[in-house]
Amino acid sequence: MQLVADRLHKKFGAITAVAGVSFAATPGEVLGLLGPNGAGKSTIISMLSGLTKPDMGAVQIDGRPLGTGADPGKQCIGLVTQEITLLEDLPARMNLEFFGGLYGLSGHKLAARIAAVLELTSLSDRAGDAPKEFSGGMRRRLNIACALLHEPHILLLDEPTVGVDPQSRNAIFETIEVLAGEGRTLIYTTHYMEEVERLCDRVVIIDHGKVLADDSLSGLLASAPVANKLTLRYDLPPDRAALTEITGLPGVIQVDLAGTQLSVSAADLGTAAPRVLERLAARGFSCQELTSRRANLEDVFLALTGRTLRDA
Ligand SMILES: Nc1ncnc2c1ncn2[C@@H]1O[C@H](COP(=O)(O)OP(=O)(O)O)[C@@H](O)[C@H]1O
Numbered sequence: 001m002q003l004v005a006d007r008l009h010k011k012f013g014a015i016t017a018v019a020g021v022s023f024a025a026t027p028g029e030v031l032g033l034l035g036p037n038g039a040g041k042s043t044i045i046s047m048l049s050g051l052t053k054p055d056m057g058a059v060q061i062d063g064r065p066l067g068t069g070a071d072p073g074k075q076c077i078g079l080v081t082q083e084i085t086l087l088e089d090l091p092a093r094m095n096l097e098f099f100g101g102l103y104g105l106s107g108h109k110l111a112a113r114i115a116a117v118l119e120l121t122s123l124s125d126r127a128g129d130a131p132k133e134f135s136g137g138m139r140r141r142l143n144i145a146c147a148l149l150h151e152p153h154i155l156l157l158d159e160p161t162v163g164v165d166p167q168s169r170n171a172i173f174e175t176i177e178v179l180a181g182e183g184r185t186l187i188y189t190t191h192y193m194e195e196v197e198r199l200c201d202r203v204v205i206i207d208h209g210k211v212l213a214d215d216s217l218s219g220l221l222a223s224a225p226v227a228n229k230l231t232l233r234y235d236l237p238p239d240r241a242a243l244t245e246i247t248g249l250p251g252v253i254q255v256d257l258a259g260t261q262l263s264v265s266a267a268d269l270g271t272a273a274p275r276v277l278e279r280l281a282a283r284g285f286s287c288q289e290l291t292s293r294r295a296n297l298e299d300v301f302l303a304l305t306g307r308t309l310r311d312a
């Protein structure tokens, strides 16, 4: 099912949390909402799930507007909120029975769904234990399992890996990939760009309640003024003629020399790096040390906002 955010606005008193956010999420796609703390991600998720009423704008599921009350459209949505909500003292299985009951499941159907979501989140062997005995990662996996009981076509996940160990994080990623493979629509919020790079087909970058960019990862890297960087160290720094020559090489964007260290920004490292090395070697400058770094989403965010995601 297609989920559309259409010019969503939300204010809390004097604070504008969301200021005209639009995007569309498509079946089979993991859409990443990437932005720093306070960007408005959770407020967007809350509006997408029908929990919070937008001040302006609308949410649509397959073209049908979603209301905030007992709208039947909510049956299609699974929500994994930023804060984990579980019955801490009750066994995992009873948690699933409780949340399944809220979605109107019972009997054999509920039992079958509980078995399926426990399997999917690798918790089958811990169904008799209570969440209070679980690690952060296991609690999150159970929380995700609860959101999947009613087989939602759309799944909203709000920073589900914060406070989660790496093993559970990978298990969560694998679950998300399975769900996307089944043709479900997934929206995943995070402030970790590595997660978006690993998981998301498309990225909507949010800052101060606005969409700064909406594209595939490769599209973002190609459109923002960011470059891959090659850093070379020479015992004898290249001379002016050498620098002029490599600056003119195809694909080379910028060349900077600081002491014995040469930094080369290039659109495509694969073609630029060998050319730079070869031209400098031909002029008698032999490289002592070489490192390279691919442009990433952090560079895109920096180019768009002038800030890094970490200190934003
Ligand atoms: N219920 C609320 N009451 C007042 N301010 C809120 C409320 N929820 C969010 N905010 C504010 O709205 C902004 C966006 O918050 P939020 O959507 O939680 O961002 P994110 O999830 O990206 O960290 C922040 O300035 C936050 O303090």
Ligand SMILES: [Mg+2]
Binding pocket: 041, 042, 043, 082, 158, 159
């Ligand atoms: Mg949040």
